[in-house]
Amino acid sequence: MRVKVLSRNPDDYVRETKLDLQRVPRNYDPALHPFEVPREYVRALNATKLERVFAKPFLGSLDGHRDGVNCMAKHPKSLSTVLSGACDGEVKIWNLTKRQCIRTIQAHEGFVRGICARFCGTSFFTVGDDKTVKQWKMESPEYGEEEPIHTILGKTVYTGIDHHWKEAVFATCGQQVDIWDEQRTSPMCSLTWGFDSISSVKFNPIETYLLGSCASDRNIVLYDMRKSTPLKKVILNMRTNTLCWNPMEAFIFTAANEDYNLYTFDMRFLESPVMVHMDHVSAVLDVDYSPTGKEFVSASFDKSIRIFPVDKGHSREVYHTKRMQHVITVKWTSDSKYILCGSDEMNIRLWKANASEKLGVLAPREKAAMNYNQKLKEKFQYHPKIRRIAQHRHLPKSIFCQIKEQRIMREARRRKELNRRKHSKPGSVPLVSERKKHIVAVVK
């Protein structure tokens, strides 16, 4: 007699090693998996909630400065090294992985106004209130006192410095923009346009002959180093504190303004900024682009830093801690994972650029789940319940109240304009777009 039994080939269901995933035969018939939208909606909701739960961006602070941190610079070749200059003329070099200071130099008397590293990472430059430009070696000397490689004595105070991205040239600003050869003690050329103190100068990282500067007479001036001439000047309503070029888009730069806003400009069309980024409630003091060129971070006098997508008018993230005072300088690290900010109360803080990101190595399944969650959040971001959770941020009372106040003020202004328009001759009160509103003039 023959008995028929069910028999299966073990090859179809037995794993080769125990590290392999279990093979799960799947039937993708949509009839068997109904309610795909509601189910994904729930998953998106959960993902959004979890993101908020895991949003712990603060990693640590680097303390050691004895005065407010005034400027910072990234090491171009090492991710773990960062330089900072304080208001008492001290420069410190930090190791981020160990979170400790590896070197301290008394560089200047008075403020260290600006600091920048050479493109090769072998030396760095500082300028200070003592009218000097100093070049330092990146490595500490084996013995003895710290001495600068070069010191240039200038006639006026320098307020900022930036190094060329490819050549041995750097630029300082003060009363005018000076472009220096590293080998010489006098500037190669001085660029002026008007007479006012220039607060910051930045080289374009892509088209390296381009420079942008902002002065205290409310203008932003662009220069061309090759022709040693200024190009164009935009005058805004209020003073621009600093600007930063987009490292992936040659003609885009963002300016941090005193009027709480940031303006992203296309240098070819300066008549109006391509985007006005508004969320801060006090003057914006510094801005730095993510190396991917998709986002930037801004530091503000309102004791917070915010992260803005380049193409959005509002920030996606705001970081603050109880002890962090006015943030003076901010940097986005070169691997685009972390943010550093230096503030008044002598600390440098290290943040995650993505608040809820899990650090360290991810298993493939974790990665897949993360991607899926990200996609779901993106897909359902417009749904009110999800949006509410995703946008919720706890803010310090001062900022919260100021936001509310400013909203009221803005609304009142808008209403007034509306009324004025309503009660005056049609066409006499023109509609001025938000982008055009803040530009006073463009000077050729």
Next chain:
Amino acid sequence: MGTGPARPGAEPGTGPHRENRGACPGPAATATVTSRGEQYDAARRFVARSACGAMAEEWLGTEVAAGSESGDGEEEEEEEEEDEPGPGPVTAPALRQGQEEGERRHRRLLEAISSLSGRKRRRLAERTEASAQVSEFNVSTKGAGEKLVLSELLQPIRPKSALSGVKKELTRVKQKAAVELPLSKEEAKRVVREAAYVTTSKDVGKWQQVVLQNRRAEQLVFPLKQDIATVVPLEQAVSAWKARTPLEQEIFGLLHKTKQPITDPLLMPEEAASLQAMSLEEARQRRAELQKARVVQSYYEAKARREKKIKSKKYHRMLKKSRRRKALKEFELLQKSDPEAALARLEELEQLRMQERMSLKHQNKGKWACSRAIIAKYDLEARKAMQEQLAKNKELMQKVRVELPEEKPDDVPEEDLMSVTIPTIPMGTSRANPWLLGKPSSPAKEPEAQEGQGDVLEPGAAESKEEMEEEEEEEMSEEEALLQDFAQKRHVRQQRAGSPEGPGADATEAVSEPLGDIPVPPVCAEAEASTGIEPSAGIEPPAGAQEGVLLWQQLGRARTMEDVEALASEEHVEEPVATGAETGARQPVATGAETGARQPVATGAEAGAQQPVAAEAETGARRQQEEGRAGARPAKKAAAQKKQLISLQAVLEGRAQEAQCPSLPVLLEEEEGGIDQRGVITEAFAGDDVVADFRREKHKAEQDAKPQPVNLVLPGWGEWGGSGLKPSTRKIKRFLLKPSPAPPRKDQHLPHVIMSEKRNIYAAAHQVSELPFPFERHQQFEQSIRAPVGATWNTQRAFQKLTAPRVITRSGHIIQPISAEDIPTAARPALEPVPGQGAQRGWRRGRMGL
């Protein structure tokens, strides 16, 4: 200036004054100028003039000098006075005249005294006012603003003086054009800046394409410059290597002798050429194409093999027939489009036929035929087959008639005798195909109305056909079925016309047509009962009836429009209802006629309200009648009930429409007398009946909102199932769940409103209330939400693709700013400068895509 008093005469000394006057805007303006200002002006001018003296003769106009020399300053003074005040108030000039009189006298006196001395003394200039025109050294600076003209300087030089040489020089210099002034420093800088800006922004603009690409990119991987482990090509490795040992040298010597490729040992020149000829991309594409072609080919082969294997005779017969039909159709088309080609094809067919005839293929001589012949004695089928073959042979052996090309379709060799349709379609189009009639004798709705009857009478009609025809019918295409249907109906109608009860039936039809309800003639009903047609046929008539009701509604409304002013008598209308209810069971025709006769008197609204009631009563009555006749027929009953439901709805609908209709024509009547525009508009929009459209829409919305019966019937459960088997009626009755009727609609009594009650406020809190930014239509957004991305619904690969992150960064890697080397060579040409305007637009678009 005509307003001032008449002047003593135009004097030569008035030159400058005239200028002054000319500067005045007009009489009115002069009048308003304050007198003090005038005096000041006059005094100033006077002083200036007198101060110049002889010395200023050259600079001032000669006329002025002459005037001052002649010493009649007073006259000038007077004139000024006369000129400038203009038509001012009378009192002021009068007063002033008095003063002047005194002054003049005083002056005359002085003059007289001075003349007594005998020597004419020159009056010293008297400076009364500080002036820009007068310097303290009595030198006028009048010409200060003017240009110095060379000729004026040269004038005083006399022709014979020693300076004549200089003069010549100067005149020569005068001929030459002056060199333009250089731009001011500021201006020059500005020009440089502008030029530099234009060139620089153009330079930067070359990144535009790259930037846009990166913005639109589905995925960006940073750092852009991936350090790929470079594999050194073998050729390079080989070329770097040199033969050293004697053995190697010997080998290389041999290779050189035979001209083997050494530097590129892997590829012969031809190979290299071929490699160059086809790039990797192309090769891939080509390979994909070839693969596809192969797949398609194998698919067709498999299909053909499968079809060939099918043993079913029926299938092959069908196949043959379908092929034949296809050929025929093609031929017909050809005949229509290109008669010449059709003729040629006919001839070809004729040739084929001749060949067939000559080959004697059907003469029972073949192997198969012989075998059949043996079996034929015992086997009925074999005998039949043989007979068929013989018949075919006979047919083929027939003498061929020579025919006109139009009638040649008869001679298609493959055609069977039984394919009747072939001659009828081309020849008798006018008879067979109602669509091709020049003017349809029956209204368009006739086929619909008669569909039920046609179905009913089919068996009778089918009797006249051959068996094969029926067989053919099964696998007919739709259009053909339709044509056949029409033909049959026509046939039936003809038959009926011939039959004794025909006229009666026709009469019913004719009368009932305006009513819209199709009364199934008793004969037909009986036939239906006797034949016991399947439920589907039974259900069909109600649908027709519903349509009929709708049609009737249209008709009814048209009539009411005409008879708006007609009298309304409710008694008249109510009567038919009664009659309908009472007598309808026996003679629906009569009631129909009755109502039809009385209707024109009724008003639109009331008639509309009542008519359907009558109709309904009638249908109800007929239903009873039918029930009585048919006895227990549950399916039929259900159908009838359904019919009633629908007709009730139709009635309600009808009432609603009639209630709102009259307002329109009344308004129109009023307006027509006054403004023509309304009429024009109505004329222009005569075609689109908005009211009816809306009504239809509302009806549809109502129907949609109605709860649908739930079908829980499981075929094959507890009984045999399969194709062609229907679940039992008992089961259907049990498991077809009828929902409880929906609560009354909120817009029930609002004829102009559709209120949707679909919105769920509990769900609304979770729904997106307005269209998010990048989307342009809500369908787009819905689509984006609808497609699931999870692994539950997608294969692993699709899931990975769908959830790929936009930006990938590697931890611990420094991302350098973009540079020209990072851009793949394919995109390099994009680094060319682009025009500014396009760039601007590009940015906008780019931002959208982000």
